[in-house]
Amino acid sequence: MEKVKNQIEELKKSDPFADPEHVSDNAAVDTDVREQVGHEIIEAQIKDLDKRVADIKAALAKIEKNNYGICDRCGKSIAIARLKLIPEAAFCVECENKLRK
Ligand SMILES: [Zn+2]
Structure with a gap:
């Protein structure tokens, strides 16, 4: 921070x-x-x-x-590997991909 x-x-x-x-x-x-x-x-x-x-x-x-670690969009858990990479991630990989389209 x-x-x-x-x-x-x-x-x-x-x-x-x-x-x-x-x-x-x-x-x-x-x-x-x-x-x-x-x-x-x-x-x-x-x-x-x-x-x-x-x-x-x-x-x-x-x-x-x-x-923390819960996707803001779908409510599922965000993968630990993703959180290690981007600790501030607000969305799971699937939602992030959908939002970027
Ligand atoms: Zn999600």
């Missing part, structure tokens, strides 16, 4: 838009483009990590309610 939060902080720091000199510099156009691309990649990574944090919070809430 803390690890993911730290990752988000690190990413925010590496965002070129977070550089206070960015606003005042008169960078060449190609530099601006590079900064823009970097910014978008970082934004996407932050979004992914934010989602992970939300998933982890949801998993923790499920532990409190004693239904």
Whole structure:
């Protein structure tokens, strides 16, 4: 949990838009483009990590309610192998596959 939060902080720091000199510099156009691309990649990574944090919070809430490892969609147990890989998984493999379609 803390690890993911730290990752988000690190990413925010590496965002070129977070550089206070960015606003005042008169960078060449190609530099601006590079900064823009970097910014978008970082934004996407932050979004992914934010989602992970939300998933982890949801998993923790499920532990409190004693239904951790139960699929949110079909109510069956999520395979242990899957939970080992993705501890915050909210759905069993079957439901995850159906939801992704
Ligand atoms: Zn399911």
